[in-house]
Amino acid sequence: MTMTPAVSDAGPLIHLAQISKLHLLKKIFKHISITPKIKREVIDEGVRLGHTDAQVIKKAIDDGWIVIKDIPKAATSVAERLAEGENLSLADAETIILAKEKGAEILVDERALSNQAKMYGLVVWNTWTILLEALRKGFIKASDIESAVIELGEKRHKLKAKQAAEILEAVKLINSHDMPL
Numbered sequence: 001m002t003m004t005p006a007v008s009d010a011g012p013l014i015h016l017a018q019i020s021k022l023h024l025l026k027k028i029f030k031h032i033s034i035t036p037k038i039k040r041e042v043i044d045e046g047v048r049l050g051h052t053d054a055q056v057i058k059k060a061i062d063d064g065w066i067v068i069k070d071i072p073k074a075a076t077s078v079a080e081r082l083a084e085g086e087n088l089s090l091a092d093a094e095t096i097i098l099a100k101e102k103g104a105e106i107l108v109d110e111r112a113l114s115n116q117a118k119m120y121g122l123v124v125w126n127t128w129t130i131l132l133e134a135l136r137k138g139f140i141k142a143s144d145i146e147s148a149v150i151e152l153g154e155k156r157h158k159l160k161a162k163q164a165a166e167i168l169e170a171v172k173l174i175n176s177h178d179m180p181l
Contacts, residue, residue: 003030006125007099009092010042011109013066015127017053019148024134026065029105033069035098037091071098086116096120127152128167135174142171 006029013034016022025032034042043061046054060066071079075097083093092113099106105123107130108114114124125133131148134140149167153159159167 003028004123005030005033005102005104006107007033007035007069007095007102007104008038008066008107009095009109009113010038012107012125012127012130013038013042013057014046014051014053015109015152016130017056019151020056021131021134021140021144021148022056022060024130024139025107026060027139028130028133028137032060032066032107033098033102033104034066035091035094036068036070037094039068041091069098069102072101075101082116086112088113088116092116096122132167132170132174135171142175145171 006025008025012025013022016024039061043054043058047058057066061068071094079090079093079097082088082096083090086093088096092108092110095106095108096113096117098104099117099122100120105125106117107125108117109126114126117124127148131140131145135142135145145167149159149164153164153167
């Protein structure tokens with residue numbers, strides 16, 4: 001299976017960096033792009049506020065496996081209209097437009113942005129689907145996701161108990177397919 005490129009919003013980058021799993025992105029996707037606005041949100045603001053995850057993401061950019069890409073000039077007005085018409089931030093609208101322009105999949109955690117990206121025909125991933133895919137491919141263990149549910153779900157991600165249970169059920173299903181018959 002060929003790895004596809006992806007364009008990321010701030011959420012998945014931050015959340016994966018917070019649990020020391022940002023590196024999974026380069027194992028699952030061909031390359032990761034972000035817009036300059038997302039870079040400002042994730043790194044510039046994160047560093048200013050003293051968030052360690054911002055340093056982790058900055059290192060990925062310095063190492064060259066996360067790249068900063070502008071949307072094409074011709075698409076600027078499209079992004080502005082999308083932001084205004086759908087009540088999205090300009091950063092979110094530009095993320096959708098960049099993914100569409102690059103033929104990339106999109107990494108987002110916000111439901112409204114995810115729904116809008118799907119309307120544009122994009123394949124959408126979130127922090128949890130990335131972690132589940134990493135488990136399926138053998139890059140992490142079930143205990144890593146269980147820890148993430150506690151660390152991210154309870155502390156940062158506003159994960160409801162039902163959602164946490166669904167994620168843990170998916171872990172069991174993935175692991176049951178790895179068991180010999």
